[in-house]
Amino acid sequence: MSYQSQSQLEADPDxxxxxxxxxxxxxxxxxxxxADAILRDEGGPINAITRLDAAGPxxxxxxxxxxxxIDQAKVTDADLLSLTQANWPTVAGLxxxxxxx
Numbered sequence: 245m246s247y248q249s250q251s252q253l254e255a256d257p258d259x260x261x262x263x264x265x266x267x268x269x270x271x272x273x274x275x276x277x278x279a280d281a282i283l284r285d286e287g288g289p290i291n292a293i294t295r296l297d298a299a300g301p302x303x304x305x306x307x308x309x310x311x312x313x314i315d316q317a318k319v320t321d322a323d324l325l326s327l328t329q330a331n332w333p334t335v336a337g338l339x340x341x342x343x344x345x
Contacts, residue, residue, distance in 0.1 A: 249308040254298035259316040263294040266324040270332060277341035278332065289339050296331040297324060 271279035307314040
């Protein structure tokens, strides 16, 4: 895995927008403090999900073009949904109910 690719992916505006959309979609089907925070557009939880999505297993390798650039489009919507769902409990633990009220 390339930390450079992971870092570039996390900073990519298109990937960030797509990760945000996946988080919002997941929040609409969850009833917990993290969902509420995301639906209120609190940046912390969405940023945490984006960071964790970019660090997902094999994702940095998947987007690496081998020349120091990345192509965020190589991460499918299904990848993003799966990553977001897998990362949800971790992010929820970072933002307990009393912290987001």
